Amino acid sequence: xxxxxxxxxxxxxxxxSTVVEQVFATVARVRDAxxxxxxxxxxxxxxxxxxxxxxxxxxxxxxxxxxxxVVAPRPEAGLPLRLEWWQVDPGDGSSRALEPDLxxxxxxxxxxxAAEWFDVPRRxxxxxxxxxxVDVHGTGRYLLTLTEPVGAGxxxxxxxxxxxxxxxxxxxxxxxxxxxxxPFVLVNDEQRVVLSTAPRCLVGSLLPPDAxxxxxxxxxxxVPWRLLLVHGGRLPVx
Amino acid sequence: xxxxxxxxxxxxxxxxDDGALxxxxxxxxxxxxxxxxxxxxxxxLPTEAHLATMLNVSTVTLREALAExxxxxxVETRRGRGGGSFVRSRDDVLAELADARLxxxxxxxxxxxxxxxxxxxxxxxxxxxxRASRTExxxxxxxxxxxxxxxxxxxxxRTDGRYYIELAACAQSVRLTMQEMDLHLELSQLPWPPAHAxxxxxxxxxxxxxxxxxxxxxxxxxxxxxxESHVETRTLWAIELRLQRLEAATASGGEQRAVS
Numbered sequence: 169x170x171x172x173x174x175x176x177x178x179x180x181x182x183x184x185s186t187v188v189e190q191v192f193a194t195v196a197r198v199r200d201a202x203x204x205x206x207x208x209x210x211x212x213x214x215x216x217x218x219x220x221x222x223x224x225x226x227x228x229x230x231x232x233x234x235x236x237x238v239v240a241p242r243p244e245a246g247l248p249l250r251l252e253w254w255q256v257d258p259g260d261g262s263s264r265a266l267e268p269d270l271x272x273x274x275x276x277x278x279x280x281x282a283a284e285w286f287d288v289p290r291r292x293x294x295x296x297x298x299x300x301x302v303d304v305h306g307t308g309r310y311l312l313t314l315t316e317p318v319g320a321g322x323x324x325x326x327x328x329x330x331x332x333x334x335x336x337x338x339x340x341x342x343x344x345x346x347x348x349x350x351p352f353v354l355v356n357d358e359q360r361v362v363l364s365t366a367p368r369c370l371v372g373s374l375l376p377p378d379a380x381x382x383x384x385x386x387x388x389x390x391v392p393w394r395l396l397l398v399h400g401g402r403l404p405v406x
Numbered sequence: 407x408x409x410x411x412x413x414x415x416x417x418x419x420x421x422x423d424d425g426a427l428x429x430x431x432x433x434x435x436x437x438x439x440x441x442x443x444x445x446x447x448x449x450x451l452p453t454e455a456h457l458a459t460m461l462n463v464s465t466v467t468l469r470e471a472l473a474e475x476x477x478x479x480x481v482e483t484r485r486g487r488g489g490g491s492f493v494r495s496r497d498d499v500l501a502e503l504a505d506a507r508l509x510x511x512x513x514x515x516x517x518x519x520x521x522x523x524x525x526x527x528x529x530x531x532x533x534x535x536x537r538a539s540r541t542e543x544x545x546x547x548x549x550x551x552x553x554x555x556x557x558x559x560x561x562x563x564r565t566d567g568r569y570y571i572e573l574a575a576c577a578q579s580v581r582l583t584m585q586e587m588d589l590h591l592e593l594s595q596l597p598w599p600p601a602h603a604x605x606x607x608x609x610x611x612x613x614x615x616x617x618x619x620x621x622x623x624x625x626x627x628x629x630x631x632x633x634e635s636h637v638e639t640r641t642l643w644a645i646e647l648r649l650q651r652l653e654a655a656t657a658s659g660g661e662q663r664a665v666s
Contacts, residue, residue, distance in 0.1 A: 274443035275564045275571070275590070284541065302575040302583050310580045358539040372578035373537055377624075 173397060176349040177386045181395050183344045184354060184388050187337065191231050191314050191330050192295065192390075194224055199328035202237045202318045206325055215252055216325075222254040222263045231340055233258075234266065234307060234331035238280055238315075240290070240324055249280065255307055255331070268306055278305035289317040289327045297391045300334045300362060300372050310334045310372075312362070334371060338363050350397050355385070357392035366398040428463050432471035433478075435461075437503045438594040440480060440495050443564050447495035451481070454491075478503070497560055504597040505651075511596075513645050519592060520641025524634050526585045527570060531617050531633035533577035535626035542576045546618045554611045562607060563598045569614055573633075576621070599643045606643065613639070 198221060205216040217237050224235060236253030253266040269276035280286050288296040295316035303311050315329035341363060342348070351366035359375045369375075385394035439445045451457060458468040472491060475481035478499050482492050538546070549572060553565040567590040574583040600607040613636035620629035 269444065271443065271446050273561075273564070274446065275567045276442075276444050300578065302578060302580050304571060304575045304583055308580065308584065310578075358541070360537075360539060374539070 173350070176352075177395060177397060180345065180349055180352055181386055181388055183341060184393070184395065185390070187231070187341050187344060188297070188314070188388070188391050190229075191332055192316070194230065194232055194235060195295075195314055195316055195328050195330050197221075197224060198235055198237060198330070199316060199318050202325065202328055206319065217252045225254060225256055225263045231332045231336055232330035233309070233333055233336070234311075235329065236266070237318065237326055237328050238286055239326040241281065251280070258309075266307065276305055280306075285313040285315045285329060286327055289315050290324055293317055293324075295390070297356070297393070299356070300360070303331070307331065312337055334362075338371070353396045353398060354388075355394055355396065362393060369398070428467045429470035429474065432461060432463060432468065433474050434503070434507065434595050435591065436471070436475060436493075437478075437480060437500055438591050440493055441500045441504075441560065441563065441594045442567060442590065443560070445493045447493060449493045451491040451493065497558075500560075501597070501601065504595060507595045508597055508644070508648055509651060509655075511648070513648055516596075516644045516648060517641060519589075520637060520644070522585075523589050523593065524637035524641070526582055526589065527573065527637050528630045528634035530570075530574040530577040530579070530582050530586070531621065532626045532630035533579065533582075534573055535621045535624055535629040537578045538576035538621055542572075543618065543622050546572055546576065546621070547615075550611060550614045550618060553614065554607075559598050559601045562600060563594060566598075566610065567594065573617075596644060597647060599640060599647075602647065609639070610636075 198217065201218055201221055202216045205218070216239070221236070224230065225232060234253060234255035236251060238253065239250040241249045249270045251266060251268065254263045255266050256263055268278040268280075271277060272279070283298075285296060285298040288294075288298075295314070297312060297314050299312035300310055301313070303309050303313070309331070310333065312332045312334060313329060314332065315327040317324055317326075318328050319325040342365075348365055352364070353361055353366055353369045353375075354363040355375055356362050361369050361371050361373050361375065364371060385396040387394055436445065436451075445451075452460065454465060454468055454472070458465045461468070463471075472481060472483070476483060479496055480494055480499055482494055484490065484492065534542075546569065549565060549569045553562060553569060556562040556565050567586075570586045570590065571583060574586045577583075600610070613632070617629055617632045617636065620632055
């Protein structure tokens with residue numbers, strides 16, 4: 169790899185990290201608020217997040233359109249599925265509580281405990297990014313969902329997280345980057361394209377199997393993403 | 407009033423755009439939402455004023471619709487503190503509503519509904535073949551397995567709807583997913599085919615399995631063709647049922663005329 173290409177990879181990678189860390193900083197504030205309540209109250213029966221948490225959504229430069237806490241259900245203690253989640257209404261820009269369908273018998277049943285954004289932080293104790301995905305039973309948007317566990321191991325109380333629309337992430341990252349580098353593709357651990365400046369690689373598509381071994385490309389620290397440069401329309405080159 | 411989230415639930419209260427017989431349209435919409443479990447047994451409906459605004463109908467129209475729903479036994483109204491309109495889930499009433507709806511529709515309407523559903527499902531299946539992750543394919547399989555073992559007609563119908571919606575989500579398309587949700591609010595107003603011929607459930611399950619196999623093989627063309635022809639088959643079932651009913655009605659009508 170020529171030094172020039174390495175520089176480009178480093179520059180794009182750094183920009184991606186900056187944007188991601190900005191969102192995780194918000195998630196960390198949600199997590200801290202939840203932990204403070206947990207330490208105070210012990211049993212999460214009432215709301216854990218202070219009402220002011222939703223104001224994070226209205227801070228200048230905020231990328232997230234949804235944030236909050238998704239509580240780990242504890243059937244043995246009579247504590248059911250529960251979300252404390254706010255989202256920005258696409259219509260009037262106000263924030264509202266998300267009230268998804270939590271009835272198992274419904275067509276719209278939102279079984280979040282099976283969702284990757286809940287399950288991975290629970291299993292691994294580490295933060296995770298899911299997406300792009302169609303949030304069918306939640307917000308109905310095309311999203312990246314960034315989550316991290318609240319508490320760990322036996323004390324796992326749920327996940328704190330934020331939703332960033334794919335479009336907003338792309339616009340913000342490209343603006344941060346300024347002059348576009350050589351065409352690049354950002355892929356997640358499912359080989360799905362998160363962002364692309366190569367017209368033949370569409371957001372949401374999977375990399376074709378002949379595009380090289382998974383694991384190629386430059387890792388983005390702290391997220392399950394890799395960055396690949398595109399050579400003359402062909403993938404991939406790390 | 408809460409913001410109903412999850413697009414399926416949002417679609418229940420989306421404004422009506424069919425001009426004629428609006429109170430009947432409200433009755434049908436609420437009925438299909440109960441059938442799909444989007445409105446649960448015992449759930450309180452929004453206030454009259456709010457509901458009228460959401461559906462974009464006059465309060466007079468809404469009251470007519472609520473009166474009809476009460477008569478049918480699908481809504482119960484309680485007065486006083488903590489009062490309001492509450493949903494009652496009744497499978498027998500929903501089945502009657504479905505039969506009445508089938509009688510109302512012409513074969514051209516059924517064909518049109520099938521055409522659009524076929525287009526959406528086929529496009530979703532084609533895209534899913536190149537975009538669905540292994541986790542998503544496993545989830546589709548799980549839904550089809552649940553459909554095969556669902557015991558009630560209501561459970562089968564909901565799981566079938568869930569399959570189509572997840573398939574559209576596997577295509578990574580918000581718009582196709584929303585189309586599927588809207589379509590199922592309409593499709594669920596019609597009789598569920600296996601309710602009349604239980605053997606058809608096996609055909610439906612096998613049809614979905616074949617599509618998921620094609621998606622797993624990354625064979626976009628096959629996934630598309632299979633999804634399209636499966637929906638076509640089901641459209642034909644609905645049209646056949648419609649024609650059988652028509653024949654039965656004509657036959658009994660003819661007898662009556664002969665008697666009188």
